[in-house]
Amino acid sequence: MNYKIIEEENNKKKLTNEELLLKIHKDFGDFEYTKIFKNILTHNETCPICLKPMHYEKSICKNCGFDIEDIFSLKDVKDMKKIQEFVENNESLKKQVEYMTERDIHEDDFIHDMYTEIFFDEELRKEYEKSHLNEVCDLDEYFDWLIEDEKENDDVNNAEIDFCEIDFCKLADNNYRLNQRENDDLIIPVDLNKYKYFKSIEETNDDELSLYDLSFVPWFLREKIRELSFEEGYLTHNATKENWHDFSKSQNTKKLKEFLRKHGVKPLQTKKEVVKQIFDSDLPLNEFESEKTYLTKNAYDYLEEYEWIGFYRKYLIYFDFLDFFDYLETREGSIEEISLEYIEKHIELAIESLDYDYIIKSYTTKSKICHKINYLEDALKCDMRILILNMNPICLNYNFYQWHAPLDIENIANLKMLKSKFGEKRLLETFNENWNFMGFKSTLIPKEEVWNHLITALNSKEQNHGSRKIREKYLI
Template identity: 30%
Template structure:
């Protein structure tokens, strides 16, 4: 057996690599090319990276040898989240993971772990960073984050893009971080590296979620107390007011050091000092969090803006960096209307979304130039949405089996459109709202679809959809009211009250009303598999799945698992890791949730 050629750090200090910007993250695989012995060990253990990109790559060193690594993502400039951590098997048990956590907890303004595996939680327990709260629930002093692109809730829905706050709870019975909010339970998929250990999770049915809600409701005070006790035991080197600000007239040695190292400018340091003094004296911050507040102000380059004119000057000078774009947006839409600008700025600063929305809608009905700004913005958003749709279609084309597997041509049909409209009607939507569910993706015009539904006797006419524009629809945004007027060939100019009056005076409705028939309900039950497809296989091409389903035997669950096995084979042959991961995730979700999902679907009224 050949001797391992470790990368050596003669001074014993690990090297930390950082990405140049959020738009140019590090490719972890490419960085690991410099450590082939680590890559080989990962391959032998079948350890797979879940997070391929990172903002920080940190070596783990033992006796001058690089024996592992940890990667981190950074959220809002100061939250460091560990995304991967791997240590060579022969160096485990030497508290290297413990040392890494302690180090990052001390140097990062805020630190946590992104979707830890069960093994990581077991280590946190061993190191007294966590404790059992119940037989299965673990409370962690280290914050645990859910991946916003792998969040699920107890209602069975994907919560794609949900940035949940950090949690401190993990459930061993389902191998998942838990986040509970307003009695809704959020969790994630079973992780690949947990699957490789042969771990399984408890059935995620109504009984499980009801029990979790009861446990947290009954023990919330005890759980919070336990979190507080654990966090007190974490290593701390918090700096207080005397170090950060100091009691002299000028900058403290600490802040002057930041200036000398070109981390912040002298002018910015003076601004931050004054802000910290003000917040400390008012009781908004204290010695326990003044360092975190300083880090946030210095790292994010936050600027204290008192009024709209100051914001406008900063934006026009190009000196203000605002990644969100909200500053430029406020200046663009308010223009020279300082009163309106200050109202918008105040709503944004205080986080009052309702006030911001009301201001926007009220201004829309008064200012046609502003309306043009919004329409231009919407056009940009639509272009972006179209590009996203094109990307999704490219993915769907990839997730299509070889047509050679099928004999003959598959006829064009509108099963998806019919099911979607009938499903909405069955659950109480009016016909106008039911049609909106297929508006953008339908292969047939909405008039043709209506005629098809009537001809098939799936729906029957039941008057018209009347609207109380004054009471029920008075909160509708002006663009919505104008669109309805335009659809009915009516004038679209005027204030909001004038638009509503015009709708009332002309007895504008939302068109014919239809109810689902018993024949329509029977059709809905027959095609309940479409609801199954939308829940579990939406990434895959619909017609492709239709073809496969009609040419293979078995129930819907068996057919879908067989269908995914075919795709998994194609993904492996093409060495497409992303494609393979999507297939494996879909298969895992079907194995865990399909029985419960089908049980719910089969109870259609």
């Protein structure tokens, strides 16, 4: 819901407080509680109607007259502030709130993640109960309610996960799957985030900063991943054969030579020589320690074994991780070939569903894989279909037309490359062959004009290929 819309309507119509209140109930339902709770936790007390600063305990917004007591009592506000104090006094919860604030996570998910951390952390839960906060929000009742709520919604949305399923693979828009899974309770596909965590540490040498890359994972579970990674020998602050090349860069020559002398070895002259001298020796490298974090041999072996996860992250991020894993496990062949088979099945489902985003994401994924393995004939077909659907987004909700880009930059860049490879004549043949691949009985932009706009874009050196003008002429 756009709060600005209500603010503009209020300014134009000069609504009374009673009319505003009716509009709140109509347009927001019971949404204000979570919105205001999040604002209290993040010290961002603003009116949910006009977005101006507002002191919640004083009840009424001076700017638009919104009265918080018409939604809930001031006791509720004070109860929320008790939880805020509890969060402020706990470092782990503070970090989680900071992280979720930076990511602008939706209010319901924000509060749910915070309660989830308290619920599953034994020490936190004891402190929570000791502070009598169960009188504010009884965690057992809260999670019992969530279970019932999930059961009621199960038939409506099969992709919805159970509240207690720690679905590490849940990324933005990756709800596309070929098969619905059964018995999803407590499924923990931890390998996806473990792989991401190790790759991030390989680049940053910072185990705490890398925790922020683990999307949609409650903070206490991120901490657990880090803790286990050290315990199981995947991460270290010490030098090893595997990390010595990077580790030695932060060591000065004097310290390196002292290490050699300590072990009865006469050091060579330059740092480069000394670094190699130590590497070629059997001396205990683990005596070197750093504040930075490095991967061990175990971690590098892990990254090599799960290299397919890197492929998934680069090319298949729109699709459900476990669904792809199940498909991969039952097939033989290269990861690229199996992925193309997998995406082809998604394309069939996407076209049948007439889901615009699903169709575009499926074809975009196939295009990227085809370009990677030089299947340019298939890539041309994919990119042409993306172009045709973007120019005639009949199955896109008309509410999104005002933001739609008929000429996608990446798609045009791909077609430019393919034009240089195959020539304009071949592009025209592919265009004609695929023009009605969706089987629509009507179009928004005539075929000839679509082709003319494409050629203009392909011959242009500008990044802006005229999407705005096309959108205003044909779609809005």
